[in-house]
Amino acid sequence: MSDTGSQPEQLYAAREPVFPRKVRGRFRNLKWGIMIVTLGIYYLTPWIRWDRGPNLPDQAVLVDMANRRFFFFWIEIWPHEFYFVAGLLIMAGLGLFLFTSALGRVWCGYTCPQTVWTDLFILVERWIEGDRNARLRLHRQKKMDAKKLRLRVTKYVAWTLIAVATGGAWVFYFTDAPTLLRELFTGTAHPASYTSVAVLTFTTLVFGGFMREQVCIYMCPWPRIQAAMMDPDTLTIGYREWRGEPRGKHRKAASAGELGDCIDCMACVNVCPMGVDIRDGQQLGCITCGLCIDACDDIMDKVGKERGLIGYLALSDEVRERDGAKPRSAWTHVFRVRTMLYTFLWSAVGIGLVVALFVRPDISATVHPVRQPIFVTLSDGTIRNTYDFGLRNKHGEDRRFRVTLTTDDPSLRIAIEGTPYESFMVPADTTGKQRVYVLAPKGTEPAMADRTDVRFWIEDLSNGERVYKDSTFVGTGAN
Numbered sequence: 001m002s003d004t005g006s007q008p009e010q011l012y013a014a015r016e017p018v019f020p021r022k023v024r025g026r027f028r029n030l031k032w033g034i035m036i037v038t039l040g041i042y043y044l045t046p047w048i049r050w051d052r053g054p055n056l057p058d059q060a061v062l063v064d065m066a067n068r069r070f071f072f073f074w075i076e077i078w079p080h081e082f083y084f085v086a087g088l089l090i091m092a093g094l095g096l097f098l099f100t101s102a103l104g105r106v107w108c109g110y111t112c113p114q115t116v117w118t119d120l121f122i123l124v125e126r127w128i129e130g131d132r133n134a135r136l137r138l139h140r141q142k143k144m145d146a147k148k149l150r151l152r153v154t155k156y157v158a159w160t161l162i163a164v165a166t167g168g169a170w171v172f173y174f175t176d177a178p179t180l181l182r183e184l185f186t187g188t189a190h191p192a193s194y195t196s197v198a199v200l201t202f203t204t205l206v207f208g209g210f211m212r213e214q215v216c217i218y219m220c221p222w223p224r225i226q227a228a229m230m231d232p233d234t235l236t237i238g239y240r241e242w243r244g245e246p247r248g249k250h251r252k253a254a255s256a257g258e259l260g261d262c263i264d265c266m267a268c269v270n271v272c273p274m275g276v277d278i279r280d281g282q283q284l285g286c287i288t289c290g291l292c293i294d295a296c297d298d299i300m301d302k303v304g305k306e307r308g309l310i311g312y313l314a315l316s317d318e319v320r321e322r323d324g325a326k327p328r329s330a331w332t333h334v335f336r337v338r339t340m341l342y343t344f345l346w347s348a349v350g351i352g353l354v355v356a357l358f359v360r361p362d363i364s365a366t367v368h369p370v371r372q373p374i375f376v377t378l379s380d381g382t383i384r385n386t387y388d389f390g391l392r393n394k395h396g397e398d399r400r401f402r403v404t405l406t407t408d409d410p411s412l413r414i415a416i417e418g419t420p421y422e423s424f425m426v427p428a429d430t431t432g433k434q435r436v437y438v439l440a441p442k443g444t445e446p447a448m449a450d451r452t453d454v455r456f457w458i459e460d461l462s463n464g465e466r467v468y469k470d471s472t473f474v475g476t477g478a479n
């Protein structure tokens with residue numbers, strides 16, 4: 001409750017719809033470029049083909065949920081290699097720290113999916129309904145006449161198609177894209193596919209088309225976290241009020257010399273997709289997209305003033321600038337101890353992941369001794385220990401693996417359950433389970449010892465690659 005009055009404080013302000021005006025300039029071009037690249041990657045990646053053998057879709061990027069594997073071109077991540085995913089997430093986090101401490105909310109302004117799709121929805125809206133003034137007129141027009149109905153229906157249909165394409169593209173990452181597309185259109189796809197497409201269509205439409213800047217302001221925690229990563233040396237978008245104020249329409253002013261450079265044209269506010277007036281200072285709503293810079297630079301060109309009334313600036317340069325000095329070079333803000341430390345950590349994790357990728361063995365095996373019971377005495381007095389092997393065949397064809405034993409005592413021998421041979425087959429793209437016995441004849445040293453160290457060698461017979469696993473053979477302990 002308010003301290004002074006009886007009116008309860010409003011925690012949520014009613015939304016003022018934002019109708020950003022079209023703008024041209026270097027930041028707008030950068031945003032177009034990033035939008036084309038990011039959307040292109042998202043929509044087209046599932047359609048890149050890659051030979052994965054007879055048991056898997058020939059898809060370059062594939063999340064194989066059934067076998068809990070992830071394929072990325074020539075890289076294959078199995079469940080036991082989840083540390084790669086953890087490493088990539090750590091790199092993504094460090095990358096965000098790095099860019100935020102150097103350039104503020106560049107992630108929000110240029111590459112966040114919410115920003116990219118909202119930008120796309122606004123672009124479509126502008127194509128259909130016109131630029132800011134036309135959209136404002138349409139919004140204020142209470143009567144739903146034929147023209148407004150036609151424009152609204154066209155816009156919602158276009159938005160829905162984008163949303164369906166977005167939801168559809170997501171499910172293509174999980175199975176063979178051409179097959180799933182056919183199944184989706186013929187009504188034969190799995191219900192989970194239709195549900196996923198429907199949920200993602202709905203969220204894309206609501207977040208990108210209707211909620212837009214409200215997602216950033218009210219739902220996303222990132223703007224709150226980012227403040228902790230920024231410092232006075234961080235370059236972020238700001239208004240040089242010492243240059244712009246007092247603002248005013250120059251032509252109307254009694255003496256233009258009394259005014260600052262800002263002609264109060266509102267161009268910076270009208271192009272802002274967040275509805276922010278950057279002249280009021282740094283605000284939570286500003287995603288640092290740079291569009292107000294483009295708008296203001298254009299105005300400065302027209303009125304014959306120096307560009308940069310709105311621009312990237314650092315708090316630590318403010319005093320210098322107020323005194324009329326030039327700000328320090330942008331590079332001195334970007335290359336600082338903090339950003340270098342983030343870069344070092346990011347590179348260290350990246351190099352570690354690349355090394356781990358190249359040195360990881362092709363054969364992945366686990367050996368678990370069965371200790372319930374610890375050993376079994378056979379009818380002829382032989383002591384038998386049991387081991388459960390888990391062997392991953394990461395290849396697209398069935399593979400045969402041979403298991404042999406090395407130990408100091410030659411009396412120990414190996415037997416594989418269900419086969420008289422020393423090898424067994426693991427089907428393609430699966431983890432094979434196999435029970436293996438180690439036997440010590442009656443009266444031998446291992447049979448009577450407490451424990452004997454053993455080493456299992458597992459060899460892929462198709463290419464001769466070998467790995468070993470150490471374990472222990474437990475005897476009666478009679479010695």
Ligand code: SF4
Pocket residue numbers: 237268271272273274275276277278285286287288289290291292293
């Ligand atoms: S104030 Fe400028 S930089 Fe911030 S969101 Fe608006 S247009 Fe983008």
Ligand code: SF4
Pocket residue numbers: 244247261262263264265266267268269279295296299309310
């Ligand atoms: S665009 Fe520039 S000149 Fe126009 S109102 Fe904004 S800051 Fe002032």
